[in-house]
Amino acid sequence: MIPTATLGRLVTYLRVVAELETEGVLTTSSEAIAGRAHATAFQVRKDLAYCGRLGTRGSGYQVAPLARELRRALGLTRVWHVAIMGVGRLGQALADYPNFDRYDFALRAAYDADPAKVGSTVGPLVVEGLDDLAASVARHALDMAFLTVPAAAAQGAADALVAAGIRGILNFAPTVIEVPAHIRVESVDFLAGLTRLTYYVGNPPAEHDAPS
Numbered sequence: 320m321i322p323t324a325t326l327g328r329l330v331t332y333l334r335v336v337a338e339l340e341t342e343g344v345l346t347t348s349s350e351a352i353a354g355r356a357h358a359t360a361f362q363v364r365k366d367l368a369y370c371g372r373l374g375t376r377g378s379g380y381q382v383a384p385l386a387r388e389l390r391r392a393l394g395l396t397r398v399w400h401v402a403i404m405g406v407g408r409l410g411q412a413l414a415d416y417p418n419f420d421r422y423d424f425a426l427r428a429a430y431d432a433d434p435a436k437v438g439s440t441v442g443p444l445v446v447e448g449l450d451d452l453a454a455s456v457a458r459h460a461l462d463m464a465f466l467t468v469p470a471a472a473a474q475g476a477a478d479a480l481v482a483a484g485i486r487g488i489l490n491f492a493p494t495v496i497e498v499p500a501h502i503r504v505e506s507v508d509f510l511a512g513l514t515r516l517t518y519y520v521g522n523p524p525a526e527h528d529a530p531s
């Protein structure tokens with residue numbers, strides 16, 4: 320398994336390398352990647368070692384094979400099917416986000432417990448109810464889901480997703496949810512991020528460290 324911190328950096332490197340590909344750049348270096356990723360060249364070389372033997376000392380990396388190996392290491396070798404669970408303000412915003420397919424994610428379904436929302440259109444999707452969720456998950460061949468329900472409903476909604484066959488949950492609700500060991504949950508907790516920011520903004524570096 321790739322350590323979590325390394326995984327986060329590999330995602331950033333892929334973004335950088337994809338940019339280079341778009342710009343038509345054919346070869347690059349750990350220094351160039353580090354510059355764009357705000358990392359050190361040493362860190363980049365160490366992290367990229369998780370993707371097998373890629374670069375050659377002195378001549379750097381070929382961009383296309385590097386992008387391919389990063390995508391392979393991150394599991395981005397096929398289109399992953401994603402659903403939205405909870406089509407409120409956040410769920411609707413995610414449904415309207417246009418860039419999922421750049422990373423091989425396809426938004427395939429949206430679910431809500433509110434009967435008034437079932438049948439309405441959100442982004443490219445028609446909102447479905449929760450009756451027979453397992454059949455719908457199978458029909459859409461869903462792999463993972465955004466969990467965008469209120470915190471109080473999050474555990475129940477996560478249980479329903481897991482029972483229906485979803486294997487990964489990106490949890491936006493500000494609460495910890497329990498899932499079986501074979502299910503993966505990643506949390507996007509913007510309030511926790513703001514709280515960390517509060518600490519750093521409240522404890523600025525000494526004046527001689529600050530940029531002028």
Ligand code: NAD
Nearest residue numbers: 405406407408409431432433467468469470472476491492
């Ligand atoms: P919202 O109240 O606008 O929408 C929640 C939706 O979930 C509603 O449509 C509701 O009918 C549905 N729902 C409730 N219980 C359900 C269940 N068991 N199964 C399926 N659907 C169910 O809320 P929101 O503002 O979109 O926020 C959603 C979650 O994301 C919350 O946990 C919130 O704290 C978090 N969040 C919101 C924002 C934001 O900017 N709105 C930002 C970060 C995190």
